[in-house]
Every structure is written in C-alpha cells, then in structure tokens.
Amino acid sequence: MSARIKARRASEEAEMLTIVAEMQEKLADAKAAADADPSPENLAARQEAMDEVAEFRSWVRGVARIRKLRDLLADSKLPDEKRERCGEELASLEERLGGFLAELEQLGSSAGQVPLPPGSVEANPQPARSKSRLPQPGGGR
Numbered sequence: 001m002s003a004r005i006k007a008r009r010a011s012e013e014a015e016m017l018t019i020v021a022e023m024q025e026k027l028a029d030a031k032a033a034a035d036a037d038p039s040p041e042n043l044a045a046r047q048e049a050m051d052e053v054a055e056f057r058s059w060v061r062g063v064a065r066i067r068k069l070r071d072l073l074a075d076s077k078l079p080d081e082k083r084e085r086c087g088e089e090l091a092s093l094e095e096r097l098g099g100f101l102a103e104l105e106q107l108g109s110s111a112g113q114v115p116l117p118p119g120s121v122e123a124n125p126q127p128a129r130s131k132s133r134l135p136q137p138g139g140g141r
Contacts, residue, residue, distance in 0.1 A: 073086055
C-alpha cells in the first residue's frame with residue numbers, strides 16, 4: 001500500500017473519529033442538561049442527540065455490511081442460494097442508504113490527493129532489469 005493511500009486513510013479515520021467525538025460530546029451535554037433540568041426542551045434535545053448518534057451508527061454499520069456483501073458476491077465459489085440472499089440484502093441496503101453512499105462517493109472523488117505527512121518520502125522506483133545473465137551455481141553461464 002502506498003504512503004499516499006495510507007495517509008488518506010489515516011486522514012479519513014481521523015475525520016471520522018472527530019465527528020464521532022463531537023456527536024458523543026453533544027449527547028453527553030444534552031443528557032447532563034436533561035438530568036439537571038428535565039424541561040421539555042432539554043428532553044427533546046437529548047432525544048434528538050440520541051437519534052443522531054443512532055442514525056450515524058446505523059449508517060456506519062450499513063456501509064460496512066454493503067462492503068462485506070460486495071466482497072462476498074465477488075467470490076465465484078459462493079453457493080447460488082447464498083448469492084441470491086446476499087444480492088437481496090445488498091439491494092435493500094443500497095436502497096435504504098443510497099443517498100448516503102452517493103454522498104460518500106462524491107466526497108471521495110472530489111477530494112484531491114492527500115499530502116504526505118512531513119518527513120515522508122515518495123519514490124517511484126524503476127523496475128530492475130538485468131542487462132547481463134546472472135552467474136549460475138558452479139561458475140558456468
């Protein structure tokens with residue numbers, strides 16, 4: 001795996017962790033506010049934060065399952081019965097999460113190349129080609 005791909009994945013993972021941390025913080029704040037003052041506004045804010053976290057987790061699980069199903073369907077040794085079930089599940093998930101997947105793909109394609117971290121080296125080595133024959137064991141050619 002190239003350094004550029006590793007850097008991009010690390011960047012995406014860091015962004016995802018930041019989003020999750022912000023959501024968890026918002027949920028913790030909403031829960032604390034609702035516990036301190038169980039007014040209808042605070043209870044509604046807590047419920048909204050809980051729904052947001054649940055929806056996000058559902059998306060993450062759905063995307064992971066879609067990737068898993070696509071990998072399974074790419075296996076030519078998959079029995080027909082299981083292939084049919086996987087295909088139906090994949091179609092259902094893609095229908096449910098289609099808009100979210102389209103946004104993810106658009107974000108992925110619109111993102112430019114991720115710069116390498118400081119100190120990284122990018123190399124494009126040329127293939128090694130021998131101009132002479134390698135010596136054979138025993139000294140012969």
